[in-house]
Amino acid sequence: MLDPFDKRQAEIKLAGYFVDSVARAFVHLHMLGGPEIAELCAGVEPMGFYEYPRFAALLTAVEKRFRDMEPVLEELGVQMMTDWYEHGPGKQVVTSGVGFLKFQTGSEGYRSVVAGPPAAIGEFVLESLDETAGAARIRSTTPFPKTMERGILIGGMRAPGDLTYVDVDNSADPFVFDVAFR
């Protein structure tokens, strides 16, 4: 979960389709009902950008029901990317797991859904990639929940279906994701 006292949140805006995909994932996971989503996402247009509270409201609506939110956030990330690939523009954008990795860490990925001053939105940087060894390292300084980002990486890399195995580990340092894939 985002640190509610992180002042950066006030400076960032999120793409409408990102907010919408979060909402859809929660519905898919049966964590929120249609009427709740309708209320929380009223007026959200896919191409618009919205203040952070739109996203925070969605998380808060779910968080109050769970004592341990981490597995939920991870599953949310996986589900978001599955929906994005199966029902959204994912198939047109990426064709392989590694392709997703490059896309997400490039200018069209993370930067396309988050707007704001660079210091506020942070970075999602591919520090290393060894396709032969099936290893990559990503450093994240975004204000988003790291567990959710881990789920996004798992779901996004597995969605195209070309990889047999994807594991993302940030247990040593939450901001550093070590990706193993085959």
Next chain:
Amino acid sequence: MKRISCRDLLEGGPPDDDAAVEGAELTRLYWTVKQREKDLARRERYWASVHDALGNAYQELEQRAHELQALREELVEVNAGLEKRVAEQVAEIMQRAGEIDALSVQLKQQVRDRSRELRLALDRAGSSDAEAPSLASGAVVGGRARIISKLGDGAMGSVYEAEDLLTGRPVAIKLLRAADRDALRRFVAEADAASAVHHPAIVRTLHVDVAEDGTLYQLMELVRGVTLRRFASAARVRIGEAARIGASIAGALSAAHAQGVVHRDIKPENVLLSADAPGVRVLDFGIAKHLAAGSDGETQRPHPVVGTPGYMSPDQIRPSGATTPAADVYSLGVVLFELIAGRRPFMRPRVEDVLVAHLYAPPPALGGPPELASIVGACLEKQPSARPTATELEARLGAYADGVDAPSADAIGRTSAELVEAAAARESGPSSGA
């Protein structure tokens, strides 16, 4: 040895005994299984969290159910308490009702006792031909009033200014000069009638009682002013003033009639103009008749002729006639006629001729504004049913007075005293409502 792929192994049926996964397929199988382990572990964490949340929700629901049950029990208890309290209050109300019934019986008995005392006083006074006692200043009557000075003699007895010992306020007290039993009866009837009517333009009776020596007395509010008779004698009454005064008298009569009381002796002497609001006051219900009374047969028996001949209605004169509120309207019509014309409609040397004229003679033409003459003419109709009611008369006279910008009754009351004092300094000091 039959080589099969990873997919065959995982998605197909059970492998044959000689089936084998080798090389790259074996590697794929390894990672696939490993992935499934990872997925399984992730899903397990997720479902554990969901399970925990559901457990929490269930626990919360159970807690709510307990709270609701507790609330329900509390409500049942409160309801039972309420029912008990309502039952207690109903019982208390019933008890109070019983007490009120008992009190009512007691009060009725007291009223009967008081009536008997009054009758005895009437009998004593009626048989003695006694004159009303002449009282000196300082004398106390019935332990209730201290005499200050004599104001004059009314139709039924002497009237004094006195101090009400109960309130310390100045009052008028009328002491009965009982010549006969009928006079006594009228005195009591006046008190009854006057006390039944509450209207600003009617002089209020405060108390009626029998003194220790058997003298009947009536305490009334003290109203300082001059009678309409004195006012009319001292100054020419303007048309608008006459209409305004008439409207005020009609208003007072309307209130009395609504209470079933007929004055039966409306005349200028019984109308007081006072500097105090409402300016015009009707007094002396000395021969008033209470329409609802008469269960004892006394007040409804064939009536003696009562009233003042010059103002008496045909209905009062006829031996078999019933005196109704219309009689007061007729008398008021005579008063208005006199105020406007300066003379009564029927003036004859002998009283009998005056009464006959009331019965049969048409009233002479009244000069002045035709509209007002028409109103007065309607009041003087021989048939009671042809006359306006006091309420209608009040409205018509009031509208006329407004139409000619007549001064208010208050203003007339204030002016009257000044005019009378200026015109006739011979009489000074207070007049009273008796």
